[in-house]
Amino acid sequence: MAILVTGGLGYIGSHTVVELLNNNYEVVIVDDLSNSEKFILKNIEEITGKKPVFYPFDLKRKELLAQVFDAHPIDGCINFAASKAVGESQLKPVDYYENNLFSLINILQEFKQRGISNFIFSSSCTVYGQADQMPIDENTPLKMPESVYGKTKQMGEEILTDFAKAYHRKVSLLRYFNPIGAHPSAKIGELPIGIPNNLVPYVMQTAAGVREKLSIWGDDYPTEDGTAVRDYIYVVDLAKAHVAALKKLMEDESNVATIDIFNLGTGKGSSVLEVVKAFETANDVKVPYQICDRREGDITIAFANVDKAKEELQWKSDTSLEEALKTVWEWQKYLKNRNT
Ligand code: UDP
Numbered sequence: 001m002a003i004l005v006t007g008g009l010g011y012i013g014s015h016t017v018v019e020l021l022n023n024n025y026e027v028v029i030v031d032d033l034s035n036s037e038k039f040i041l042k043n044i045e046e047i048t049g050k051k052p053v054f055y056p057f058d059l060k061r062k063e064l065l066a067q068v069f070d071a072h073p074i075d076g077c078i079n080f081a082a083s084k085a086v087g088e089s090q091l092k093p094v095d096y097y098e099n100n101l102f103s104l105i106n107i108l109q110e111f112k113q114r115g116i117s118n119f120i121f122s123s124s125c126t127v128y129g130q131a132d133q134m135p136i137d138e139n140t141p142l143k144m145p146e147s148v149y150g151k152t153k154q155m156g157e158e159i160l161t162d163f164a165k166a167y168h169r170k171v172s173l174l175r176y177f178n179p180i181g182a183h184p185s186a187k188i189g190e191l192p193i194g195i196p197n198n199l200v201p202y203v204m205q206t207a208a209g210v211r212e213k214l215s216i217w218g219d220d221y222p223t224e225d226g227t228a229v230r231d232y233i234y235v236v237d238l239a240k241a242h243v244a245a246l247k248k249l250m251e252d253e254s255n256v257a258t259i260d261i262f263n264l265g266t267g268k269g270s271s272v273l274e275v276v277k278a279f280e281t282a283n284d285v286k287v288p289y290q291i292c293d294r295r296e297g298d299i300t301i302a303f304a305n306v307d308k309a310k311e312e313l314q315w316k317s318d319t320s321l322e323e324a325l326k327t328v329w330e331w332q333k334y335l336k337n338r339n340t
Contacts (some may be wrong), residue, residue, distance in 0.1 A: 002026035002072045003246065006059055007080030008052070009036035009044075011190040012179055013241035015332065016078060016186070018047050027052035028072050030059060035193065043187035055063070059103030069110045076118030076250065078106055078168065078242055082152065086297070087197060089149035100152035101159070106125065108163050117169040118249045120242060121160050125177045125231075125263065126150040130299040134269070137305035138175075138261045146297045161259050170258040172245040177231035177265030179238050181324035182331035189331035190235075197274060200325070204318075204332045207285040214287055216272050218294035222271050223301060226306050227272035231265035231303035234327075236317035238264055244313040265304030267318045275321065283323040283329040 003020060006031030007013040014036070020027050021044070029041075029052050038056075045051050053072065057064045059081055068074070082100045083089065090097040104121075111119065128136050129143030129149065145151050157173050164171045180200045182189025192201040195211075205211045219226035241264050252258055270278070276287050310316050 001187050002028050002053075003079065003109070004028050004068070004074045004077040006030050006077065006107065007082065009033065009038070009040045010080055012176070012210065012235060012238060012276070013078075014040050014044060014070050014188045015183060015235045016080070016181065016242045017044055017052055019236075019243045021048040021050045021052065021241045026072075028068060028074065029054045030057065030065070030068060032056060032058040034058075035084075035191075037191060040188055043148065047183065047185050047187055047321035055311070059106055060099070062106050062109075065106055065110060069114060075113070076116070076120070076246060077245065078120040078122075079104060079107060079162075080122050082122065084149060085197065086147045086149045089147050091154075093148040096148045096152055101155060104156055104159060108159070111169065112163070112167055118246065119160060119163075119169065119171045120245055120249070121156055121171065121173050123157055123173045123175045124150065124153045125265070125302055125304065127154045127157065128302065131302065135267060135303050135305035136263060136299060138263055138308055164176035164257040165261050168255055168257050169204060170249040170252060172249055172260040172262065174245060175261065176238060177233050177263070178300065179235045180232045180328065180340050181234045181236065182321070182327045183236060184327060186327070186330040186334040189328070189334075199272060200328055201211050203276060203279050203287055204328050207279065207283065207329070208332050208336065212288070213290040214276065214289040216276075217292055217298060219291045220294070221300045223271055225271050225273045228298055228301075229269040229271050229301040229303065231268060232270055232275065232321055232324065233265050233317050234324040237317035238317055241313060241315050243308060244315045245330070248313060260312070262309045262313065263304040263306055264309060265306055267304055267306045269303035270321055271303060275325075276285060278321045279325045279328070282325045
């Protein structure tokens with residue numbers, strides 16, 4: 001049996017492919033390389049000593065997708081393929097809805113027709129918006145996200161919930177908090193394309209001198225040091241949660257709909273300034289920064305209650321912020337060597 005991993009050469013996808021291969025799953029990757037690069041495939045092979053099947057095409061190409069299902073005994077899917085730039089999603093809403101939702105629906109059509117269950121969806125804590133209480137557990141009421149990107153995640157969750165109910169299938173909706181870090185081998189990690197929007201890639205490039213200064217978006221939030229607080233989760237731990245969620249679905253032999261929802265974070269909030277300091281300490285480098293106005297659409301604070309994943313998946317993240325940030329720096333060095 002094989003697992004279809006869409007977006008399997010992307011940031012979280014590639015780390016999850018490594019964990020799946022290490023756990024002896026057969027992996028079939030579909031990735032259109034729109035936000036990833038082919039060398040990641042070679043590096044996955046170097047890390048694991050195994051060769052996943054790879055198809056480079058856009059999941060909107062239904063006929064090609066059907067051929068993949070014809071060629072492989074697909075028994076489940078982990079769906080990472082999606083456009084994910086929050087700012088861009090506001091400027092190109094139709095493209096975001098088309099890309100993120102059509103690809104999902106095309107896979108579900110194949111699942112429906114072929115009687116396949118076991119679907120794992122990359123969701124995001126953005127579905128909670130600014131929650132009224134911390135930590136955020138899975139019963140926290142959802143708020144309509146501000147960005148089109150966030151809306152595609154919420155809509156994806158709804159589509160999958162209806163799919164599971166109507167056809168008695170098993171789905172797992174994984175709500176990631178803020179993934180950071182790279183594989184300890186430094187062969188796979190987050191590939192920043194253009195100017196990074198996310199904090200940790202920007203910190204990485206600033207420490208490396210690619211960017212002059214980090215802009216800290218706001219120091220007047222009602223938090224301890226005034227900067228916004230997030231739950232930064234190490235990407236390898238996050239990848240392992242996917243394997244645990246998949247195992248749980250596959251072990252469930254009942255014929256009823258299963259809709260698992262898990263928050264995936266560390267359970268601990270860190271402020272922007274804490275991340276900057278931790279990066280400096282972990283890697284013995286300086287990160288020049290300036291304080292700027294708040295960024296539009298940013299929330300003050302978000303961190304997860306991770307009890308449910310602990311109990312039901314026997315999973316938790318035990319990598320410290322500093323350890324995770326060390327891998328970021330090793331990854332930056334690898335990227336620099338590649339380019340010189
Ligand atoms: N942030 C920042 N400077 C940057 C990028 C991000 O101060 O160049 C802050 C941002 O305002 C937020 C936190 O870092 O408080 C995490 O931002 P990111 O974009 O990584 O994740 P998200 O906003 O989706 O939680």
